[in-house]
Amino acid sequence: LKADYIVTMNEKNEILLNAEVIFDKKILKVGYNLDDSPAVYLGKNSVLMPALINNHTHLEFSANTTTLNYGDFISWLNSVLENREDLFLECSGKCFKNAVDEMKKSGICAFGEISSSGNDLKYLTKQPLKVIYFNEIIGSNPAVVDMLYQDFLARIEESKKYENEKFKVAISIHSPYSVHPILMDKVIEIAKKENYIIQTHFMESKAERKWLDEGKGEFKLFFEQNFKLSKPLIKPVEFIRKFKDTKTTFVHCVHANEKELEEISKINGYISHCPVSNRLLNTGLLNLEKVKNKYIDYTVATDGKSSNYSLNLFKEIRAALLMQTELHPKYLAKDLLKSVTINAAKSLGLNNGSIETGKDADLISFKLPDKIKDIENLPLQIILHTNEVNYLYINGEEINL
Amino acid sequence: LKADYIVTMNEKNEILLNAEVIFDKKILKVGYNLDDSPAVYLGKNSVLMPALINNHTHLEFSANTTTLNYGDFISWLNSVLENREDLFLECSGKCFKNAVDEMKKSGICAFGEISSSGNDLKYLTKQPLKVIYFNEIIGSNPAVVDMLYQDFLARIEESKKYENEKFKVAISIHSPYSVHPILMDKVIEIAKKENYIIQTHFMESKAERKWLDEGKGEFKLFFEQNFKLSKPLIKPVEFIRKFKDTKTTFVHCVHANEKELEEISKINGYISHCPVSNRLLNTGLLNLEKVKNKYIDYTVATDGKSSNYSLNLFKEIRAALLMQTELHPKYLAKDLLKSVTINAAKSLGLNNGSIETGKDADLISFKLPDKIKDIENLPLQIILHTNEVNYLYINGEEINL
Numbered sequence: 001l002k003a004d005y006i007v008t009m010n011e012k013n014e015i016l017l018n019a020e021v022i023f024d025k026k027i028l029k030v031g032y033n034l035d036d037s038p039a040v041y042l043g044k045n046s047v048l049m050p051a052l053i054n055n056h057t058h059l060e061f062s063a064n065t066t067t068l069n070y071g072d073f074i075s076w077l078n079s080v081l082e083n084r085e086d087l088f089l090e091c092s093g094k095c096f097k098n099a100v101d102e103m104k105k106s107g108i109c110a111f112g113e114i115s116s117s118g119n120d121l122k123y124l125t126k127q128p129l130k131v132i133y134f135n136e137i138i139g140s141n142p143a144v145v146d147m148l149y150q151d152f153l154a155r156i157e158e159s160k161k162y163e164n165e166k167f168k169v170a171i172s173i174h175s176p177y178s179v180h181p182i183l184m185d186k187v188i189e190i191a192k193k194e195n196y197i198i199q200t201h202f203m204e205s206k207a208e209r210k211w212l213d214e215g216k217g218e219f220k221l222f223f224e225q226n227f228k229l230s231k232p233l234i235k236p237v238e239f240i241r242k243f244k245d246t247k248t249t250f251v252h253c254v255h256a257n258e259k260e261l262e263e264i265s266k267i268n269g270y271i272s273h274c275p276v277s278n279r280l281l282n283t284g285l286l287n288l289e290k291v292k293n294k295y296i297d298y299t300v301a302t303d304g305k306s307s308n309y310s311l312n313l314f315k316e317i318r319a320a321l322l323m324q325t326e327l328h329p330k331y332l333a334k335d336l337l338k339s340v341t342i343n344a345a346k347s348l349g350l351n352n353g354s355i356e357t358g359k360d361a362d363l364i365s366f367k368l369p370d371k372i373k374d375i376e377n378l379p380l381q382i383i384l385h386t387n388e389v390n391y392l393y394i395n396g397e398e399i400n401l
Numbered sequence: 402l403k404a405d406y407i408v409t410m411n412e413k414n415e416i417l418l419n420a421e422v423i424f425d426k427k428i429l430k431v432g433y434n435l436d437d438s439p440a441v442y443l444g445k446n447s448v449l450m451p452a453l454i455n456n457h458t459h460l461e462f463s464a465n466t467t468t469l470n471y472g473d474f475i476s477w478l479n480s481v482l483e484n485r486e487d488l489f490l491e492c493s494g495k496c497f498k499n500a501v502d503e504m505k506k507s508g509i510c511a512f513g514e515i516s517s518s519g520n521d522l523k524y525l526t527k528q529p530l531k532v533i534y535f536n537e538i539i540g541s542n543p544a545v546v547d548m549l550y551q552d553f554l555a556r557i558e559e560s561k562k563y564e565n566e567k568f569k570v571a572i573s574i575h576s577p578y579s580v581h582p583i584l585m586d587k588v589i590e591i592a593k594k595e596n597y598i599i600q601t602h603f604m605e606s607k608a609e610r611k612w613l614d615e616g617k618g619e620f621k622l623f624f625e626q627n628f629k630l631s632k633p634l635i636k637p638v639e640f641i642r643k644f645k646d647t648k649t650t651f652v653h654c655v656h657a658n659e660k661e662l663e664e665i666s667k668i669n670g671y672i673s674h675c676p677v678s679n680r681l682l683n684t685g686l687l688n689l690e691k692v693k694n695k696y697i698d699y700t701v702a703t704d705g706k707s708s709n710y711s712l713n714l715f716k717e718i719r720a721a722l723l724m725q726t727e728l729h730p731k732y733l734a735k736d737l738l739k740s741v742t743i744n745a746a747k748s749l750g751l752n753n754g755s756i757e758t759g760k761d762a763d764l765i766s767f768k769l770p771d772k773i774k775d776i777e778n779l780p781l782q783i784i785l786h787t788n789e790v791n792y793l794y795i796n797g798e799e800i801n802l
């Protein structure tokens with residue numbers, strides 16, 4: 001393939017003009033005049049770049065549009081508890097298909113799915129995108145810890161049956177406030193043994209901060225009413241340290257403090273930034289500058305339709321670009337493209353996210369509305385003007401959009 | 402017409418469920434079971450509300466997509482100077498049509514157009530939306546003040562020929578830093594005599610703040626190089642006071658201070674908030690809470706495609722909702738709907754923007770993806786899920802979308 005702009009996302013962040021890529025399942029060559037037979041030209045103002053990766057979603061909740069209560073984290077959580085079963089029931093084949101279709105059209109080749117029930121398993125094994133399937137554990141009541149653990153193991157086993165080149169099993173520990181430390185330890189042990197990638201929600205809300213620090217605040221009433229839990233089970237730093245020697249993404253981190261960011265950095269953890277979700281639940285805005293200052297690689301993800309109106313990742317990074325008003329749009333734009341390609345690939349242990357020899361041929365192509373005068377502006381203009389892609393290749397195969 | 406949700410935007414901000422509106426050119430009745438003949442039902446999850454009003458645009462620049470340089474106000478300004486003539490030449494019939502079509506599809510019935518050249522006049526007199534046509538004056542060089550003024554008068558006269566029910570003439574003074582005070586006075590005098598509505602850009606950038614306060618900063622070099630101007634021509638507060646006894650909208654005001662907001666409030670001025678434009682030029686985020694505390698009515702507008710990727714007003718208020726992270730999403734959502742209906746109508750002197758007996762029948766209808774459990778959530782859900790409308794009525798007439 002030949003395009004006007006090839007955004008490689010390689011180590012040097014190179015952008016190649018009027019260049020070519022040759023691939024089968026993997027990328028074979030990148031450069032100029034590579035072959036005797038002329039490359040297929042993608043057209044005027046065409047961009048070729050690595051396909052996007054949405055590293056944190058909850059497709060089980062895809063039936064939600066106007067049901068859940070936005071604007072406040074605790075009201076939202078209550079509305080999730082109240083409507084969860086109904087929303088799960090409403091989401092079967094068609095609903096999952098719409099969710100995957102929306103991602104596909106926006107150029108997503110792979111996603112990290114948090115599964116709390118296993119409802120999403122069947123559909124996800126039969127669709128064309130790559131999936132890292134995080135079986136999630138949640139539960140803090142010691143009386144049922146064992147039952148929950150058995151159910152978790154059963155879900156792991158079930159999902160393992162479907163493992164293949166495009167479908168990988170992983171695990172998720174819901175959060176420091178909702179999982180009993182005994183369960184955490186057991187599950188992390190499995191992850192280490194089996195080399196499972198991990199995700200966990202961390203410091204999403206002020207309420208979580210207050211609860212874990214002082215055992216007070218809005219969570220106190222919430223836990224007493226719903227789970228008969230009267231004090232937090234673990235200190236935040238202790239929680240982070242449990243993930244040493246694993247590949248873990250900490251999702252949200254809006255209210256993480258310096259010390260915690262440092263701990264995440266020490267264990268080479270990733271942070272997943274979900275700006276629209278955070279805004280709709282009114283939990284605040286992640287300080288990306290602090291994250292970068294600790295040398296933590298961040299990804300941007302949509303979270304589920306439980307807290308977003310869309311799973312389109314171009315729209316999500318455009319939202320991030322608009323919302324992060326403290327950062328320079330041009331430089332932030334470059335970072336945001338990294339966050340949904342190479343960074344997300346690393347966080348999920350995938351061999352894609354950049355256009356380099358040997359990487360999986362997971363590519364997208366689309367056209368800009370006009371030419372770019374100064375190539376420095378390309379990342380920003382891509383984010384402003386792109387909603388859907390013209391072509392999506394996964395392992396070198398063109399996917400029907 | 403009958404809809405599931407009628408968002409009236411009246412003084413009490415009423416939302417009526419399963420109610421009806423009867424209209425010819427004007428709205429005749431609003432309520433329940435109004436007529437013997439049954440009303441046309443707009444369907445499940447339908448919303449009927451006042452059509453939107455984009456009070457500040459520059460359609461002359463609609464040819465821009467990737468040409469102008471974003472990320473920094475001064476670089477942007479330089480790129481405008483460099484590309485202005487080319488962009489104007491590129492924008493003729495088709496280009497204006499695309500711009501108006503995009504607004505129309507997003508439910509806009511009226512807009513405030515800033516015209517610096519008159520290029521946009523012909524097309525705008527031949528399209529179905531209401532236009533407040535702001536003839537703009539710009540120029541600070543005393544030597545050419547008179548010539549500029551004559552040209553301005555000629556444009557006013559020309560545009561007056563087209564005045565009708567849907568097309569009104571108005572004036573714009575570009576900004577406190579770019580118009581000579583003598584010109585300001587002359588033009589404001591005309592506005593007062595002829596009852597022309599006024600718009601002016603004000604305190605858009607930090608550079609403007611520094612220049613007007615101290616005659617220093619990035620603007621100093623810019624003015625010296627481009628306009629042989631070595632010091633600012635007017636103090637900000639003095640500038641605002643010139644607009645006493647006129648109906649004036651101050652556009653941007655990102656860097657306006659408390660004192661200036663107070664002065665704007667005193668003269669009953671409006672503020673137009675263009676969050677995407679401000680973000681792309683990296684000029685900062687308007688503090689809406691301060692604006693509200695001074696009892697100033699604000700509007701949200703797209704500005705031109707010179708500093709935006711879209712003229713869709715639903716997308717613009719969604720951007721505002723995401724970007725204004727300090728404000729509660731649910732209450733901000735209500736405010737944002739006001740900003741693009743009743744507030745914008747007042748700022749442009751239009752008899753629309755709310756569903757009340759006697760108002761112009763400027764209405765839109767669209768459908769939400771699902772029902773709303775708690776009506777408190779309706780404004781937020783409208784902003785999240787609406788991109789285009791199903792019906793647009795202007796003066797009671799259905800407009801082809």
Ligand SMILES: [Fe+2]
Pocket residue numbers: 056057058201251303304
């Ligand atoms: Fe999540």
Ligand SMILES: [Fe+2]
Pocket residue numbers: 457458459602652704705
């Ligand atoms: Fe403007």
